[in-house]
Amino acid sequence: MHEWFNKDSIFWRLLSILIFFSAWEIAGRVPISPAFPTFIDTMEGLFRMISDGSFFEKYMITLKPLLVGVFITCFFGITFGVSMGLSDRIDWLGQPVFIVLQAAPVSALIPMITYVYGIGFTSKIIAVCILAMPVVVLNSINAVRNANTSLIEMSRSFQGTRMQEVFKVILPDASPMIFAGLRLGVAGGFVGIVLAELLITPTGIGDLISYHRSVANYAEMYATVLSIILLAAATVRFFERLEVRLFRPEKQGT
Amino acid sequence: MAAETSDTSAKAESIVEVRHLSKTYDGRVRALEDINLSFPKGQLTTLLGPSGCGKTTMLKIIAGLLEPSSGEVFVNGKKITGPGPERAFVFQDFALMPWATVLRNAAFGLELRGMAKNERNEIARKYIAEVGLTGFENSYPRELSGGMRQRVGLARALAVNADVLLMDEPFSAVDEQTRRKFQEDMLALMEIEKKTFIFVTHSIEEAVYLSDQVVLLSRLPGKVSEIIKAPKAAGSPDEIRRDKVYLDTVEHIWQTLRKYLEE
Amino acid sequence: MKIFGVKIPMMYSLLIWVVLWEIVGQMEMFLVIPPFSGIVVAIIEMAQAENFHDAASLSLYSFAMGMLISIIVGIPLGLVMGKIPAADRLLGMWVNVFLSAPLSSLVPIIMILFGFGQTTIIVTVFMFAVWIITLDTCAGVKHINPSLLEMGESFGASSWQMYSKILIWAVLPEILAGLRLGLIRGVKGVIIGQLLVALIGMGELLTVYSRGFHMEEFWALILFLFAFALGTSWLISLLERRIEYYAGSRG
Ligand SMILES: Nc1ncnc2c1ncn2[C@@H]1O[C@H](COP(=O)(O)OP(=O)(O)O)[C@@H](O)[C@H]1O
Ligand SMILES: [Mg+2]
Numbered sequence: 022m023h024e025w026f027n028k029d030s031i032f033w034r035l036l037s038i039l040i041f042f043s044a045w046e047i048a049g050r051v052p053i054s055p056a057f058p059t060f061i062d063t064m065e066g067l068f069r070m071i072s073d074g075s076f077f078e079k080y081m082i083t084l085k086p087l088l089v090g091v092f093i094t095c096f097f098g099i100t101f102g103v104s105m106g107l108s109d110r111i112d113w114l115g116q117p118v119f120i121v122l123q124a125a126p127v128s129a130l131i132p133m134i135t136y137v138y139g140i141g142f143t144s145k146i147i148a149v150c151i152l153a154m155p156v157v158v159l160n161s162i163n164a165v166r167n168a169n170t171s172l173i174e175m176s177r178s179f180q181g182t183r184m185q186e187v188f189k190v191i192l193p194d195a196s197p198m199i200f201a202g203l204r205l206g207v208a209g210g211f212v213g214i215v216l217a218e219l220l221i222t223p224t225g226i227g228d229l230i231s232y233h234r235s236v237a238n239y240a241e242m243y244a245t246v247l248s249i250i251l252l253a254a255a256t257v258r259f260f261e262r263l264e265v266r267l268f269r270p271e272k273q274g275t
Numbered sequence: 276m277a278a279e280t281s282d283t284s285a286k287a288e289s290i291v292e293v294r295h296l297s298k299t300y301d302g303r304v305r306a307l308e309d310i311n312l313s314f315p316k317g318q319l320t321t322l323l324g325p326s327g328c329g330k331t332t333m334l335k336i337i338a339g340l341l342e343p344s345s346g347e348v349f350v351n352g353k354k355i356t357g358p359g360p361e362r363a364f365v366f367q368d369f370a371l372m373p374w375a376t377v378l379r380n381a382a383f384g385l386e387l388r389g390m391a392k393n394e395r396n397e398i399a400r401k402y403i404a405e406v407g408l409t410g411f412e413n414s415y416p417r418e419l420s421g422g423m424r425q426r427v428g429l430a431r432a433l434a435v436n437a438d439v440l441l442m443d444e445p446f447s448a449v450d451e452q453t454r455r456k457f458q459e460d461m462l463a464l465m466e467i468e469k470k471t472f473i474f475v476t477h478s479i480e481e482a483v484y485l486s487d488q489v490v491l492l493s494r495l496p497g498k499v500s501e502i503i504k505a506p507k508a509a510g511s512p513d514e515i516r517r518d519k520v521y522l523d524t525v526e527h528i529w530q531t532l533r534k535y536l537e538e
Numbered sequence: 539m540k541i542f543g544v545k546i547p548m549m550y551s552l553l554i555w556v557v558l559w560e561i562v563g564q565m566e567m568f569l570v571i572p573p574f575s576g577i578v579v580a581i582i583e584m585a586q587a588e589n590f591h592d593a594a595s596l597s598l599y600s601f602a603m604g605m606l607i608s609i610i611v612g613i614p615l616g617l618v619m620g621k622i623p624a625a626d627r628l629l630g631m632w633v634n635v636f637l638s639a640p641l642s643s644l645v646p647i648i649m650i651l652f653g654f655g656q657t658t659i660i661v662t663v664f665m666f667a668v669w670i671i672t673l674d675t676c677a678g679v680k681h682i683n684p685s686l687l688e689m690g691e692s693f694g695a696s697s698w699q700m701y702s703k704i705l706i707w708a709v710l711p712e713i714l715a716g717l718r719l720g721l722i723r724g725v726k727g728v729i730i731g732q733l734l735v736a737l738i739g740m741g742e743l744l745t746v747y748s749r750g751f752h753m754e755e756f757w758a759l760i761l762f763l764f765a766f767a768l769g770t771s772w773l774i775s776l777l778e779r780r781i782e783y784y785a786g787s788r789g
Contacts, residue, residue: 041632129760
């Protein structure tokens with residue numbers, strides 16, 4: 022019983038969700054705008070899209086470049102980041118580029134990407150990569166830089182080679198933070214794929230949004246937007262849980 | 276001589292009375308159980324006991340910062356319901372505002388009462404001088420050592436002119452040498468200020484050195500196990516530290532506390 | 539990094555990239571990469587062009603308004619969430635959802651609700667910036683040294699004094715950190731909003747330049763935007779450094 026009122030309990034979550042959706046429902050019934058469907062209308066719209074098959078079909082199209090982009094980002098991001106973390110020279114040369122890319126509105130580059138790579142799959146992957154990469158790289162750098170010095174000194178004092186030091190001490194010690202970077206990278210990837218869908222070509226969920234907007238099916242349009250936001254949040258949350266389970270067992274259950 | 280002192284202290288009226296005080300955290304941890312104590316006016320009483328026995332809890336209840344689970348606290352005969360101007364707290368971690376100068380920190384209690392700036396700064400300056408920090412009025416806490424920071428905390432508590440000063444291990448975050456000097460200064464200060472001090476420490480020597488009365492607390496649930504009158508020996512600090520009565524009292528307390536550790 | 543024993547600050551390496559860019563540009567290897575010197579010329583021309591002035595002032599106005607509303611909403615919301623556990627439990631989940639969500643997907647909705655003009659951009663900036671300000675403020679309140687609050691209480695601070703004399707100052711470092719991140723997100727919000735509306739401000743210029751293949755102008759605008767984003771966040775970080783003394787005295 023006690024547990025039910027804990028911070029992260031189902032009770033508070035459900036209450037929070039209930040209040041949000043009730044507020045939406047009320048705002049839709051007022052209505053605050055003719056283009057603002059109620060929550061129940063939106064859910065009906067969602068079920069219409071699910072039952073005519075368009076919802077999952079479009080999601081498959083959306084998620085493919087996202088997945089590919091995230092895998093590319095993982096591989097190159099971690100490789101870049103770890104090498105910069107290990108080598109001062111590479112770090113000096115490379116890190117500022119990623120700092121700039123992290124802070125700057127890189128979405129402004131998307132019109133040009135479209136121009137160069139056309140409106141296809143490649144452009145979308147690139148959009149995902151440029152939005153996801155900086156945070157993965159920067160986190161990996163910091164993870165390696167912040168590896169426990171006394172562990173490293175321990176390894177040296179036992180005459181460990183640099184290879185052993187990197188693979189047996191630094192990387193294992195850095196992996197929780199690298200993983201945290203991947204989680205942020207996945208969030209960035211979602212931003213990238215949505216931008217790609219809206220700015221490059223609407224083939225997946227972008228198509229759902231723009232088609233239903235053009236025929237004034239606002240319920241379907243809202244349902245699509247809600248679904249992508251919740252999917253992104255749920256995915257990030259999943260990675261958060263995974264991070265705790267894999268790397269920080271002491272925090273489990275909190 | 277000793278008999279005479281204890282005689283007067285028995286007659287001295289008490290300013291703080293604690294009656295049947297109990298405190299249970301989260302319905303489980305019994306931190307304090309049925310505490311009855313009186314704190315004589317103008318004297319220094321130490322709460323002494325192993326860590327986790329409820330010293331901070333009791334002090335914060337007296338300060339009005341915590342609600343007791345049952346029982347009550349009277350100050351000047353009136354039951355307390357919260358913090359009040361007749362009590363001032365000195366914090367273990369100093370609780371200084373990092374964005375404010377020494378002067379503003381020391382005057383902060385008066386600032387909260389809405390006293391005019393000139394007036395409160397003048398009072399604060401006086402107490403800053405009294406605790407030996409003249410010249411540091413415009414420094415920031417980060418520029419001071421631990422011992423000096425706690426002097427600011429003390430000046431702030433003195434400035435509001437409360438009757439009772441509540442001090443929670445005020446010297447525990449201070450290194451040993453500074454601590455000894457601070458203790459000696461405390462004794463001198465008590466001569467000038469004539470206030471009632473309630474002092475928490477886990478150092479037996481510090482307790483006996485500074486106190487008129489030492490309250491020994493036992494662990495979980497915290498109960499009063501013994502009250503020891505410790506008349507202050509006369510003479511210089513160094514003489515006191517070699518005084519026979521002082522050393523005997525320290526030894527007696529150690530033997531008592533040792534029993535809890537062996538249990 | 540050190541060269542001949544002299545430490546070269548990291549950001550200087552960007553100069554090497556600029557030189558590399560110039561070389562690649564001069565060799566005309568890629569259509570989309572004009573020589574850097576050409577871009578610099580374009581920046582100078584752009585700085586005098588009327589359409590740039592219009593776009594810049596329009597964007598700056600939307601940005602400033604959106605940020606202002608974010609601050610007005612975000613800081614009090616964060617303070618309330620930090621102080622009142624029930625508020626945190628009810629709102630915290632949504633703040634976190636919006637923090638990591640692809641908010642650009644909301645822009646089409648904002649567009650049909652608020653039209654194709656300034657208001658949409660302002661609302662977009664707000665949606666991008668407000669959550670991180672709220673979250674950081676809330677985290678700051680939760681990590682405040684509890685004895686500082688007890689100190690205020692023991693000296694009889696009223697709840698207004700508690701907020702105005704202690705809480706807000708103790709949380710200032712986190713508020714500024716949130717503000718810096720909020721500004722960075724806000725700039726992204728302006729650009730994404732304007733790109734999606736496509737008819738106004740920088741978004742219009744970016745679309746026009748890339749469609750008409752004016753690569754020098756396109757890059758000039760990009761560099762300007764990057765510099766603006768980095769410049770504002772740098773200004774805030776200067777402010778943060780001025781109050782860094784908080785950090786040292788926190789437990
Ligand atoms: N806020 C709290 N919640 C639960 N238990 C607490 C809390 N504060 C203190 N305690 C417990 O109460 C007991 C007494 O604590 P405290 O008064 O801080 O002891 P002392 O100051 O003598 O070291 C300890 O066992 C401690 O764990
Ligand atoms: Mg304590």
